[in-house]
Amino acid sequence: MKKNRNFFDPKWTKGNELKYVKQVLENKSSVRKNSFTDRLEKAFKKKYKVKYAIAMNSGASCLHAAMHAVGVKPGDEVITSPYSVLWDAGIALIMGAKIKFADVKYETHNIDPKKIEKLITKKTRAIIPVSYHGLPCDLDEIIKIGKKYKIPIIEDNAQTMLGRYKGRYVGVRTEMSMFSLERTKHISSHEGGLLLSNSKTLTEKARKFGGGGFKNLSADKSKMAAVIPLEFQSPDFKRHDALGLNYRISEFCAAIALGQFEKVDQKVKLRRDVANLYSKVFKKFPQFQPQYVPKFYHHSYFTYSVKSPFSKLKDWKKFYNFHIKNKGDDFYAMMSPVYSEKIMKKMGYEKKYKKLCPVTEEIQPRSMLFKTNYRSLKEARKFTSILEINLKKFFNDNITLRLK
Numbered sequence: 001m002k003k004n005r006n007f008f009d010p011k012w013t014k015g016n017e018l019k020y021v022k023q024v025l026e027n028k029s030s031v032r033k034n035s036f037t038d039r040l041e042k043a044f045k046k047k048y049k050v051k052y053a054i055a056m057n058s059g060a061s062c063l064h065a066a067m068h069a070v071g072v073k074p075g076d077e078v079i080t081s082p083y084s085v086l087w088d089a090g091i092a093l094i095m096g097a098k099i100k101f102a103d104v105k106y107e108t109h110n111i112d113p114k115k116i117e118k119l120i121t122k123k124t125r126a127i128i129p130v131s132y133h134g135l136p137c138d139l140d141e142i143i144k145i146g147k148k149y150k151i152p153i154i155e156d157n158a159q160t161m162l163g164r165y166k167g168r169y170v171g172v173r174t175e176m177s178m179f180s181l182e183r184t185k186h187i188s189s190h191e192g193g194l195l196l197s198n199s200k201t202l203t204e205k206a207r208k209f210g211g212g213g214f215k216n217l218s219a220d221k222s223k224m225a226a227v228i229p230l231e232f233q234s235p236d237f238k239r240h241d242a243l244g245l246n247y248r249i250s251e252f253c254a255a256i257a258l259g260q261f262e263k264v265d266q267k268v269k270l271r272r273d274v275a276n277l278y279s280k281v282f283k284k285f286p287q288f289q290p291q292y293v294p295k296f297y298h299h300s301y302f303t304y305s306v307k308s309p310f311s312k313l314k315d316w317k318k319f320y321n322f323h324i325k326n327k328g329d330d331f332y333a334m335m336s337p338v339y340s341e342k343i344m345k346k347m348g349y350e351k352k353y354k355k356l357c358p359v360t361e362e363i364q365p366r367s368m369l370f371k372t373n374y375r376s377l378k379e380a381r382k383f384t385s386i387l388e389i390n391l392k393k394f395f396n397d398n399i400t401l402r403l404k
């Protein structure tokens with residue numbers, strides 16, 4: 001049989017992923033005693049130097065469990081970024097809370113701490129800064145605000161695996177922090193998430209919420225398997241001391257995620273190296289402004305984001321079509337401001353926040369997000385060279401746009 005070289009995507013098979021999945025399928029006793037879920041949580045705790053970690057079936061599940069743990073309830077207010085995905089706001093809304101959008105900074109595209117402070121009221125129950133594209137937020141200032149007003153911070157670090165702020169990883173200083181293991185992220189098991197914290201109380205609440213409310217769950221890890229059969233087989237055994245959903249990660253996903261996490265440094269480094277190639281290209285085109293990385297912030301480059309000179313949709317599309325037609329690789333637009341999504345508009349959020357978020361309004365339509373998830377630097381070099389050629393040609397042919 002002819003070998004199909006594309007059958008296995010090397011993203012999933014270069015490390016221990018297949019070996020670990022096979023061990024789960026074989027139902028090895030060693031795996032049952034020391035599950036991949038536990039091993040994955042341990043690996044995160046060790047790398048991030050935090051006391052607690054919960055592996056869940058998605059980043060969104062982690063956010064929901066975190067908001068539950070800090071006590072978000074109907075009528076509360078949650079502050080988050082509008083230059084983001086809908087997850088954070090959507091979950092808070094499902095929980096009956098209201099959203100307050102704090103505009104982002106022009107340079108970094110991340111939430112502006114000064115805007116956060118202005119939105120705080122007695123009802124503010126959580127602040128959720130999103131470190132977008134992989135760039136850490138202004139953590140010192142945000143933590144200061146959280147302490148001043150006694151409001152918990154939940155970091156959405158879905159895109160910021162191994163991002164660092166002033167020498168320390170993101171996600172280790174606030175009440176809770178989540179990472180996503182969704183298909184496109186730095187490390188992935190197609191779906192999955194990790195929730196980190198140094199608080200025993202918050203972690204226990206989050207774990208019970210995501211684990212069906214079983215009383216034997218604790219902050220440290222699932223104690224379910226350790227219960228003595230004689231005890232739980234008794235008719236008067238009571239299992240639940242909390243209400244919860246099932247956000248548990250499957251052992252198959254945990255096995256893959258562990259295999260991936262063993263290579264996390266290398267994977268993040270590759271994305272950073274790819275980002276350097278883009279930086280070299282865009283230096284030659286000052287009409288494009290790459291997301292600014294402040295000193296001592298260490299970007300993990302989930303994507304390479306630039307503000308293009310194209311404020312009009314037709315110009316944005318003109319370059320996109322030209323680039324794709326000329327063998328360029330696909331790139332992405334930034335998604336709509338959260339408050340302008342159809343469902344949010346219907347709830348009145350667009351009307352209120354469009355005016356209050358001028359920076360988001362200015363940068364979102366212009367943003368271009370370039371891929372950093374190439375399998376090799378060689379592949380990235382090929383596509384960044386094409387990008388450079390296309391930019392040169394495009395602006396030579398479109399003098400009016402070049403002058404913008």
Ligand SMILES: Cc1ncc(COP(=O)(O)O)c(C=O)c1O
Pocket residue numbers: 058059060061084085087088130156158159179180181182191192193
């Ligand atoms: C910034 C951000 N937050 C939250 C999420 C949700 O994570 P997940 O897809 O793992 O549920 C994502 C995922 O795409 C994300 O990019």
